[in-house]
Amino acid sequence: xxxxxxxxxxxxxxxxxxxxxxxxxxxxxxxxxxxxxxxxxxxxxxxxxxxxxxxxxxxxxxxxxxxxxxxxxxxxxxxxxxxxxxxxxxxxxxxxxxxxxxxxxxxxxxxxxxxxxxxxxxxxxxxxxxxxxxxxxxxxxxxxxxxxxxxxxxxxxxxxxxxxxxxxxxxxxxxxxxxxxxxxxxxxxxxxxxxxxxxxxxxx
Amino acid sequence: xxxxxxxxxxxxxxxxxxxxxxxxxxxxxxxxxxxxxxxxxxxxxxxxxxxxxxxxxxxxxxxxxxxxxxxxxxxxxxxxxxxxxxxxxxxxxxxxxxxxxxxxxxxxxxxxxxxxxxxxxxxxxxxxxxxxxxxxxxxxxxxxxxxxxxxxxxxxxxxxxxxxxxxxxxxxxxxxxxxxxxxxxxxxxxxxxxxxxxxxxxxxxxxxxxxxxxxxxxxxxxxxxxxxxxxxxxxxxxxxxxxxxxxxxxxxxxxxxxxxxxxxxxxxxxxxxxxxxxxxxxxxxxxxxxxxxxxxxxxxxxxxxxxxxxxxxxxxxxxxxxxxxxxxxxxxxxxxxxxxxxxxxxxxxxxxxxxxxxxxxxxxxxxxxxxxxxxxxxxxxxxxxxxxxxxxxxxxxxxxxxxxxxxxxxxxxxxxxxxxxxxxxxxxxxxxxxxxxxxxxxxxxxxxxxxxxxxxxxxxxxxx
Numbered sequence: 221x222x223x224x225x226x227x228x229x230x231x232x233x234x235x236x237x238x239x240x241x242x243x244x245x246x247x248x249x250x251x252x253x254x255x256x257x258x259x260x261x262x263x264x265x266x267x268x269x270x271x272x273x274x275x276x277x278x279x280x281x282x283x284x285x286x287x288x289x290x291x292x293x294x295x296x297x298x299x300x301x302x303x304x305x306x307x308x309x310x311x312x313x314x315x316x317x318x319x320x321x322x323x324x325x326x327x328x329x330x331x332x333x334x335x336x337x338x339x340x341x342x343x344x345x346x347x348x349x350x351x352x353x354x355x356x357x358x359x360x361x362x363x364x365x366x367x368x369x370x371x372x373x374x375x376x377x378x379x380x381x382x383x384x385x386x387x388x389x390x391x392x393x394x395x396x397x398x399x400x401x402x403x404x405x406x407x408x409x410x411x412x413x414x415x416x417x418x419x420x421x422x423x424x
Numbered sequence: 425x426x427x428x429x430x431x432x433x434x435x436x437x438x439x440x441x442x443x444x445x446x447x448x449x450x451x452x453x454x455x456x457x458x459x460x461x462x463x464x465x466x467x468x469x470x471x472x473x474x475x476x477x478x479x480x481x482x483x484x485x486x487x488x489x490x491x492x493x494x495x496x497x498x499x500x501x502x503x504x505x506x507x508x509x510x511x512x513x514x515x516x517x518x519x520x521x522x523x524x525x526x527x528x529x530x531x532x533x534x535x536x537x538x539x540x541x542x543x544x545x546x547x548x549x550x551x552x553x554x555x556x557x558x559x560x561x562x563x564x565x566x567x568x569x570x571x572x573x574x575x576x577x578x579x580x581x582x583x584x585x586x587x588x589x590x591x592x593x594x595x596x597x598x599x600x601x602x603x604x605x606x607x608x609x610x611x612x613x614x615x616x617x618x619x620x621x622x623x624x625x626x627x628x629x630x631x632x633x634x635x636x637x638x639x640x641x642x643x644x645x646x647x648x649x650x651x652x653x654x655x656x657x658x659x660x661x662x663x664x665x666x667x668x669x670x671x672x673x674x675x676x677x678x679x680x681x682x683x684x685x686x687x688x689x690x691x692x693x694x695x696x697x698x699x700x701x702x703x704x705x706x707x708x709x710x711x712x713x714x715x716x717x718x719x720x721x722x723x724x725x726x727x728x729x730x731x732x733x734x735x736x737x738x739x740x741x742x743x744x745x746x747x748x749x750x751x752x753x754x755x756x757x758x759x760x761x762x763x764x765x766x767x768x769x770x771x772x773x774x775x776x777x778x779x780x781x782x783x784x785x786x787x788x789x790x791x792x793x794x795x796x797x798x799x800x801x802x803x804x805x806x807x808x809x810x811x812x813x814x815x816x817x818x819x820x821x822x823x824x825x826x827x828x829x830x831x832x833x834x835x836x837x838x839x840x841x842x843x844x845x846x847x848x849x850x851x852x853x854x855x856x857x858x859x860x861x862x863x864x865x866x867x868x869x870x871x872x873x874x875x876x877x878x879x880x881x882x883x884x885x886x887x888x
Contacts (some may be wrong), residue, residue: 221579224473245739246617246717250853254860257831259488259502261462261509273745273860302618305651305717306853308553308567309460331621331653332553335584390443401571402448403471406579409448411475412439416450420436422480424776 221410230339233321235369237295239378241359242271242286248306249297249333253315266311267318292320295339296367298355299326303344304333313337323369325376325385327352338391338400343371345385354381371395426692429658430624433564433689437547445585452546452563454481454576456519458488458506459834460551464573465513471559471564477580478518482541483510485523486531487834490784491797492523492823503835517577529794530800530826533557533645533768537637538802542671544659544686549576552852554768556647559656560640561663562689579677587622587654588698593629594772596704601885603778605646605770605848605868607631609711609721613648615701617719620652625696626691627657631705637666638774645769646850649718658690660777710884713866714755715743720852724871724883727752746854747863748842755865756881761843763794764830765821765878770848770869771799773806779873780815782887788820789879795837796821797829821876834857846875 257269270359275285282288297316303326304312313336316324324344337344347355358379362382369376373393376383387395394400417423427435439448456464461483468475475481482727488503488682498504512523522528528535533554534541549555550575558565568582575582592611599606612619625647632640640657647655664683671679696762709723719735720743722728728751730740744751749758765775776796788794796816798804803824807813812822831849838858839845846859846866848871852864867875877887 221475222473224468224471224578226471226473244742245736248717248851248853250851250856254855255834256858258459259500259506259834261505262466263463273855278860302621302651305617306553306648306851308551308555308569310551310569310571315567328618328621330618330651331585332567332569332648336571339569339571361828388443388445390446393443402583403575403578405442406448406575406581406583407473409439409581410579413450413579416437416439417477417580420450420452422450422452422477 221407221413223407226404226407228404229398232341232343232395233371235296235363235371237367238293239289239296239298239355239359239365239367240294241298241356243300245301246305247303249304249309249312250306252304252312253309258311263311263314263318266273266315266318270315270319278412279393287319293364295320296325297321298359299324299325303329305330308332308336310336310340311339313342317342325355339402341400343395345387347383347385351383354383425696428626428691428695428697429508429562429656429689430564430587430589430626431681431695433545433547434586435717437563439581442583446583446586447586448583449547450581451549451576451867452480453536453541453548455536455548455550455555456481456483456573457477457532457552458485458510458681460570460573461513462506462509463570464577467574468501468577471576474717475517475519476760480580481519481577483514483521484529484532484535485510487828487832489827490836491795491827491829494825499642500836520706527801527805529724530802531637531768531771531828532871533855534771534799534803537561537641538670540667540672543667544663545689549582556646556653556655557641557768559644559654562656562686564654564656567648587624590620590623590699591697592625592627592700593700593702594631594705595628595629595702596631596706597634598631601710601870601888602708603868603870604635604642606711607705607708608643608646609623609713609866610708611685612646612719613721615650617649617717618651619734620647620650623652625650625652625655626697632657633660633759637662638844641772642769646718647724649850659686688780710868710871711873712755712881714747714749716746716852716854717743718850718852718866721822721866722755724756727754735877756883758844758881760792760846760875760880762839762845763788763792763872764797764828764845764847764849765869766795766797766799766829767831767849767870768799769850771797771803773803775848775869776807776812779869780812782870782873782884783819784815788876792876794821794876795824795830797824800826815860830857832856846872848872
């Protein structure tokens with residue numbers, strides 16, 4: 221199996237920036253990026269259409285929405301529970317990434333969204349409901365709230381608070397050593413892949 | 425200790441354990457379509473990589489195809505670009521492409537089983553969340569994102585989390601006029617849209633055993649709407665009989681060997697499960713969604729009430745407002761504008777056959793636009809041989825060509841404004857069917873047909 225020209229990804233150890241909140245449980249992938257914007261052969265321009273149909277009315281007028289209010293410095297997104305449910309389309313986390321977000325904090329994530337987002341270098345981490353409330357209410361009081369993420373120690377530091385977040389150990393390691401894009405690892409196992417394929421009666 | 429089917433298949437396919445939760449696993453069948461593959465092929469080209477096992481990837485086109493005029497080039501230039509992109513990529517990399525006119529094209533989760541590609545004991549992936557459909561054959565089948573499509577093309581494997589299994593035991597007989605679609609809608613309503621997060625659902629019980637393969641596909645298809653990335657049913661004689669004539673060039677001796685191998689994947693009686701849910705299906709009635717996620721559903725004759733079991737008040741109210749409905753109101757009787765029978769959930773031959781008693785010798789009112797979209801060229805061909813298409817047309821349906829159609833607005837079949845559509849598809853999210861104020865009501869094909877005839881959301885048993 222060829223290894224091609226696969227590059228390692230950037231390590232993610234610390235992150236800082238300004239946080240903003242999109243509220244609502246069960247925000248689905250059709251809301252995050254409506255299907256008509258999936259008619260493309262590249263991922264270019266997806267960032268322009270993130271949350272399109274809740275940001276703009278059918279007449280094209282702007283609706284009040286955190287993605288309309290945010291500025292370039294808002295790169296950390298706070299969401300609620302079951303964020304990203306619905307489709308397996310990677311266009312959803314990509315649209316969020318290309319709009320300038322590079323970290324997402326929530327109570328829970330839909331599984332496919334979660335793994336897609338991490339593999340493209342936008343970590344998703346979970347916090348408890350009380351801690352989520354703490355971030356949310358601090359954000360309501362402090363405009364342009366700054367937040368620092370310490371991946372290794374699993375801490376979110378903001379407004380004098382330091383709260384812990386959850387992340388599976390294996391995923392955390394992959395952020396710290398820049399292997400969250402698994403391609404190199406996958407290709408490195410070519411002999412084992414061939415051997416399993418033979419045991420299953422599959423041929424290349 | 426016994427093992428579940430999921431554990432047995434995982435064990436046979438594990439290439440390497442990556443950490444306590446995830447492993448690199450071999451993929452037996454990779455299905456691709458025009459929406460989630462272009463960027464994956466572009467990534468391959470960028471990294472100068474070949475496709476590792478071209479014979480194990482199969483392609484078709486389904487999401488963007490028009491269902492009326494399929495002459496080329498498509499009117500939608502982006503759709504034309506996407507189909508050309510897929511055609512070129514499959515040609516460049518030596519991948520089979522089941523294209524329009526081949527006799528085998530259709531919705532990816534309809535054609536896989538038809539072509540005998542979907543088999544027990546395999547791991548099947550596709551860049552589409554309804555890949556769970558193939559679990560009906562006793563496979564681990566799940567949706568993946570574009571980067572993972574690239575991973576599978578490059579290495580015929582991917583790294584993914586091993587799921588825990590929840591047993592969903594469905595016993596008894598479905599009542600008159602109640603279908604597999606109503607039953608899975610009921611289960612999702614009970615367990616919630618997040619109920620299956622981190623889990624694979626194993627559907628079993630006497631009801632499941634009585635289901636045909638197409639009914640099993642409907643049930644497994646909707647697993648992701650309940651949060652379960654993967655849902656499956658243990659293979660049995662029905663599974664083998666379905667596959668017997670669909671696997672080309674196989675001797676009956678070899679098929680017997682397959683049957684034995686496949687039977688061994690069945691969950692052991694002493695397998696352990698993370699959690700269990702058990703019901704008698706006989707009290708379930710025809711269902712309809714009233715809201716903006718598939719768990720927001722109600723029995724057709726019941727009123728819409730709030731339950732805090734799986735939902736918060738504000739999202740309940742928000743969904744009601746979007747749908748222009750009231751708490752305590754009924755979904756039955758709501759005037760409809762469009763009706764759609766089709767999709768990977770309910771676009772198979774048995775789905776179309778089932779509604780004939782409702783639509784035969786009846787006409788839909790002129791204010792309703794109704795589409796019947798066969799799930800594949802094979803379904804279309806079979807339906808036409810039986811003259812089913814004519815019954816639909818006589819009653820006022822448009823009989824279309826195969827594709828995803830009205831399920832998701834990536835092709836010309838869409839809603840306008842705040843139109844109401846009763847649909848046999850799988851998602852009723854806001855804006856799903858192409859209008860940011862459009863309203864989708866999920867029902868079984870029987871429910872859609874009855875509602876189309878009445879011009880309003882209806883109980884199908886009225887006509888049976």
